[in-house]
Amino acid sequence: xxRDKRQEYLVALLLVGPFVLIYGALFxxxxxxxxxxxxxxxxxxxxxxxxxxxxxxxxxxxxxxHQAFWNTAYFVLLTVIPNTLISLVIAMAVNxxxxxxxxxxxxxxxxxxxxxxxxxxxxxxxxxDVQYGLVQGFVALFNGGQPISLTRTIPLFMPTVAFxxxxxxxxxxxxxxxxGLRNISPEIYEAASLDSAGRWRQxxxxxxxxxxxxxxxxxxxxxxxxxxxxxxxxLFSIGGRQDATITLVQYVYKLAxxxxxGGEAATAxxxxxxxIIILSVLQYQLLRARGEK
Amino acid sequence: xxxxxxxxxxxxxGAVQVLDSVSMHIRSGEFIVxxxxxxxxxxxxxxxxxxxxxxxxxxxxxGDRRVDQLPPNQRGVAMVFQNYALYPHMTVRQNxxxxxxxxxxxxxxxxKRVDEAARMLExxxxxxxxxxxxxxxxxxRVAIGRAIVREPDAFLLxxxxxxxxxxxxxxxxxxxxxxxxxxxxxxxxxxxxQTEAMTLASRIVVMNNRKVEQIGTPMEVYxxxxxxxxxxxxxxxxxxxxxxxxxxxxxxxxVVTAGGSTIPTTIATSVAPTVGQGLTFGVRPESLRVAAxxxxxxxxxxxxxxxxxxxxxxKLSDGTVIVGDDIGKSTLEAGAPVRLKIDGSAVHLxxxxxxxxxxx
Numbered sequence: 001x002x003r004d005k006r007q008e009y010l011v012a013l014l015l016v017g018p019f020v021l022i023y024g025a026l027f028x029x030x031x032x033x034x035x036x037x038x039x040x041x042x043x044x045x046x047x048x049x050x051x052x053x054x055x056x057x058x059x060x061x062x063x064x065x066h067q068a069f070w071n072t073a074y075f076v077l078l079t080v081i082p083n084t085l086i087s088l089v090i091a092m093a094v095n096x097x098x099x100x101x102x103x104x105x106x107x108x109x110x111x112x113x114x115x116x117x118x119x120x121x122x123x124x125x126x127x128x129d130v131q132y133g134l135v136q137g138f139v140a141l142f143n144g145g146q147p148i149s150l151t152r153t154i155p156l157f158m159p160t161v162a163f164x165x166x167x168x169x170x171x172x173x174x175x176x177x178x179x180g181l182r183n184i185s186p187e188i189y190e191a192a193s194l195d196s197a198g199r200w201r202q203x204x205x206x207x208x209x210x211x212x213x214x215x216x217x218x219x220x221x222x223x224x225x226x227x228x229x230x231x232x233x234x235l236f237s238i239g240g241r242q243d244a245t246i247t248l249v250q251y252v253y254k255l256a257x258x259x260x261x262g263g264e265a266a267t268a269x270x271x272x273x274x275x276i277i278i279l280s281v282l283q284y285q286l287l288r289a290r291g292e293k
Numbered sequence: 294x295x296x297x298x299x300x301x302x303x304x305x306x307g308a309v310q311v312l313d314s315v316s317m318h319i320r321s322g323e324f325i326v327x328x329x330x331x332x333x334x335x336x337x338x339x340x341x342x343x344x345x346x347x348x349x350x351x352x353x354x355x356g357d358r359r360v361d362q363l364p365p366n367q368r369g370v371a372m373v374f375q376n377y378a379l380y381p382h383m384t385v386r387q388n389x390x391x392x393x394x395x396x397x398x399x400x401x402x403x404x405k406r407v408d409e410a411a412r413m414l415e416x417x418x419x420x421x422x423x424x425x426x427x428x429x430x431x432x433x434r435v436a437i438g439r440a441i442v443r444e445p446d447a448f449l450l451x452x453x454x455x456x457x458x459x460x461x462x463x464x465x466x467x468x469x470x471x472x473x474x475x476x477x478x479x480x481x482x483x484x485x486x487q488t489e490a491m492t493l494a495s496r497i498v499v500m501n502n503r504k505v506e507q508i509g510t511p512m513e514v515y516x517x518x519x520x521x522x523x524x525x526x527x528x529x530x531x532x533x534x535x536x537x538x539x540x541x542x543x544x545x546x547x548v549v550t551a552g553g554s555t556i557p558t559t560i561a562t563s564v565a566p567t568v569g570q571g572l573t574f575g576v577r578p579e580s581l582r583v584a585a586x587x588x589x590x591x592x593x594x595x596x597x598x599x600x601x602x603x604x605x606x607x608k609l610s611d612g613t614v615i616v617g618d619d620i621g622k623s624t625l626e627a628g629a630p631v632r633l634k635i636d637g638s639a640v641h642l643x644x645x646x647x648x649x650x651x652x653x
Contacts, residue, residue, distance in 0.1 A: 187378035190345050195392030195443075196366035205391070209382045 031273075037266035044262045055267035064243060065268065068251035071158065075229050075247060078162035080222040084215060087170045091177030092207070106178070113171035121235040124164045125151075151236045157245045161232050168232075169225070173218045180214030181207070216287035220280055227276050248272045295356030295369070295446040296321050297342065297479065302351035302361075304337055311337050313503040314351070319447075319481065324473050327483045328490040329500035330526070335483045336451055338500070342481065343372050343449050355446055366395075371440035372449040376456065377432045379424040379439070385411075386420040389439045403442075410441040413472070430461045437472070447479040454489060466492060487527050491515065499523045516639070521573065521647035530578050530604060533615040537572035537642070540565065549574050549642070552609045554589045558637040559652040571645030578604060580639040581617040583625065587632030589615075596627055607631055 038055055042048030059065050094106050112120065128135045128150045136147040150160040184207065192202050230249035237245045246254070252272065256265035297319040304312040312334045319325050327335035340346040342353060344365035353361040360368045371392075379388050386407055393403045411417045414434045424432055433453060440448055454462045454469075470493055473480055484490055490497045491511045499506045499514060499522075507519035518524035524532045539550035547560040551574040566572060581589075583605055594614055595606035603623035608614050617633040619625060642650040 185376070185378065187374050187376060188380060190343075190365075191372070191374060191378040191380070191439075192391075193345070194343065194365045194370070194372050195439075196395040197391070198395075201395060206380065 034266045035270060037263055038270045040263045042262040042266075044256050044260045044265075046262075048263055051263070055264050056271075059264060059267045059271065064246065064254075065251060065271075067243065068246045068248045071245060072227060072229065072247045074158050075162060075233070076223065076226045078158060079165050079226045080219060082162075083166045083170055083173060083222055084218050086166060087173035087218065088177050088211070088215065090170065091174045091181060092203075094174065095178055095181045106174070109174050110171035112168050115168070117168075117231040117235065120164065120168045121232065124167075125236070128160065152240055154241070154244050157236070157240075161236050164236075165226075165229075165232055169222075173222070176214055176218055177211065180211045184210050212287075216284060219287060220284045223283055224276055224280050227272070227279065248275075295479070296354075297447060297481070298352075298354040299338075299342075300352040300354075302338070302341065302348055302353060304334070304341060304346065304349050310503055312341075315505055316351075317498060317505065317508055319479060321479055322477050324470075324480045324482065324493055324495045326490040326494035326497050327481065327500055328485070328487060328494075328497050328527070329506075330485060333500045334503050335485075335498075335500045339372075339449050339451055339481060339483050342368075342447075343370055344368050345372075369446040370449055371443045371445035371447075372451065373433075373436045373440050373453045375452045377424070377436040377453075379432060379435055381424050384421050384423055385416065385427070385435050385438075388424070388435060389442050392439065392443050406442040406444070407438075410438040413441070413475070414438050429457055430465065433457060433465060437469075441476070445478065447481060450480065450482045452483055452485070454484070454486075462489075469493065487529065491527070497527075499526065501526070517651050518641065518649055520649055521575070521643040524575050524641060524643070524649065528577055530616050532575045532577050532641075533581065534643075535574045535613060535615065537568060537574050540568045540572070547642070549640075552589060552613055552615065553611055554609075556588050556635050556637065556640070558640045560640070560642060560650055561653060565642060565650050566644045573643045575641040575643060575649075576615075576635055577639065578616045578618045580636040581615065581633045582636070583617055583619040583623070583631060584634035585632060587634035589633045589635065591615075591631060591633070593625055593627050593629050593631050596623070596625055598623070605631060605633075607633060 039050060039052060040048040041051045041055075090109060094102060094109065097105055115123075127133050128139075130136065130147050130149040130152075133147075135150070139150065140147055148156070150156045188206060188210075189202060192206055197205065228249055229247050230253065233245060233247050234242075234250055234253075242250070248268070249272065252265050252268045255261045255268060299315055299317050299319075301314045301316055302312060303310070303314050315334075315338060327338060329335045337346055341348050341361075342355075344360070344363060344367075348361040351361070352359055355368055355370070380391065383391065389407045389410065390403050393406065407420070408417070411420055414437060416431065416434050416438060419427060419431060419435070424435070427435065433456075436453070450469075454465055457465055466489060469482075473493075482489070482493060494511055496508060496510055497514045498508050499519075501522050507514055507523045509517070509519075514523060514527055518527060518532075521534070525534070535551040537549055537551050541548040541550070541555075542562040543557065545562050547558050547562050547565045549556045549558060556574070579602075589607070589609065591607040591609045593605055594608045597604035597606070599621070601621045603619040603621060603625070605617040605619050605623070605625060606614055607617055615633075617631075625631060638652045640652055644650075
């Protein structure tokens with residue numbers, strides 16, 4: 001059916017209009033404002049004098065920024081790849097189950113994902129509590145029979161929070177992997193078993209390459225999410241030496257809300273924003289290229 | 294090259310039985326077709342031979358080995374799947390090499406076999422492509438190629454032509470027959486298409502309702518169907534069936550009264566059942582020719598012109614419609630009266646259990 005071209009445009013505009021408007025007002029405009037703010041000496045509220053690149057020079061040479069950067073990088077290292085691999089293994093196991101059992105087991109793994117971070121924090125803070133935590137019985141085996149605080153011992157802090165984060169978020173990754181695994185036709189595995197491919201070889205040559213696009217997606221989503229880590233690290237470090245375990249978003253928070261340095265906080269946020277864009281685009285392109293090889 | 298023997302093979306999923314005590318002996322080099330309607334268990338039987346489905350009872354032997362407890366790769370069979378089941382991320386060459394790599398075949402040998410199969414199937418120029426870049430017919434060839442390079446004792450083909458368009462299906466059918474002649478390996482081919490079965494098979498295994506109805510050459514199955522089911526399922530257009538109202542004995546031969554006509558046959562009275570057993574008379578359209586001196590008279594309900602022959606749908610006095618045959622250039626029109634002459638040597642009787650009795 002032929003329609004008036006102008007009418008078509010009008011309808012199209014009407015349909016995209018609300019989104020573009022809200023996206024512009026709530027994301028694009030504030031982002032531009034933040035970029036502008038990073039070049040000023042503004043407090044948290046109100047405007048400030050233009051200082052050019054001064055904030056960037058200052059932040060980049062700030063010791064705490066370096067600390068936050070390396071802590072974040074360490075956290076990313078501890079979560080992104082392990083979370084992806086564990087999720088894949090669990091997804092493959094769940095995928096072998098059938099019918100209602102599969103639904104139940106999947107629900108069990110997915111349940112933590114729907115919990116708010118405060119509940120996750122309280123639950124695990126209780127489990128790892130140094131006096132009555134369930135985990136202490138296990139931890140004591142590695143500490144000469146003595147309990148040890150997992151969130152007050154600095155070298156153990158990040159691995160502990162990483163573990164809790166993996167437990168909390170893997171449900172979603174498992175779901176993505178299961179969707180991907182179900183896309184692989186069972187006939188392909190039957191063909192492979194006739195082709196003398198054992199379990200491991202089937203995984204290596206069939207499952208892994210065919211699930212790769214999902215793996216790349218999960219890795220990228222994870223990378224972005226973990227670079228923005230704040231809640232868990234903040235909650236578990238309350239009352240401790242927060243600077244020792246500070247992450248980048250926490251650093252932004254500290255500058256803005258504890259030190260009233262709006263301009264510098266914006267600068268740190270811009271640096272993080274740039275990092276996330278570069279890293280995630282780079283990673284996704286690299287992973288995709290690998291998949292196409 | 295090996296014989297395949299099935300002994301009382303049964304299969305059920307929970308309470309649902311899908312195969313009931315199936316036995317057969319497939320000779321080395323035969324082209325066997327499992328023919329039957331959807332859900333008759335033919336694909337399940339093939340998958341059981343392949344080792345993709347467990348056998349609940351009975352034995353499967355390939356060559357001198359009992360294989361029903363062996364994993365698929367140790368049975369010496371290769372399978373072509375309905376949807377080809379090619380590895381989508383591998384090139385054609387990798388698809389064909391995979392099975393040989395897994396058993397540690399020498400690289401040079403793999404390349405030799407793949408190139409040879411590719412030449413035989415005329416897919417040499419496709420070796421570096423992926424399945425997604427191939428047409429349905431090309432994928433089909435690759436799937437066959439993947440089976441050939443393994444040099445199996447038997448090829449198992451699960452409705453491999455059903456995803457091809459009509460023209461390509463006929464061409465591939467011919468090529469498959471030629472391929473079988475050339476390599477001479479046992480082939481078991483599953484289909485619900487009786488034309489494929491008739492044209493390809495050395496012997497057809499007609500299956501229905503969990504059981505084997507008949508095993509025979511295409512012409513045996515066609516001209517001497519073992520049961521009413523086989524008679525109805527094989528042949529297009531289908532056989533005509535008329536209830537028998539009376540039987541008479543004229544010189545040791547049965548004379549049938551059916552559809553209001555008296556029809557002499559060459560069925561021996563000695564072997565024929567007696568009336569009252571719910572007898573049905575069966576005759577194929579090509580044995581029911583338009584002729585002025587025909588035994589059966591009726592009115593033409595519909596004329597189907599196929600070019601080389603004309604199908605005359607004839608309404609009998611009792612309202613039954615049967616299909617007769619006329620020459621391609623038939624001038625008959627619907628509504629006209631017609632007489633059909635039966636070839637009494639090509640008729641069948643079926644009792645209430647569906648058991649068939651044939652003319653000599």
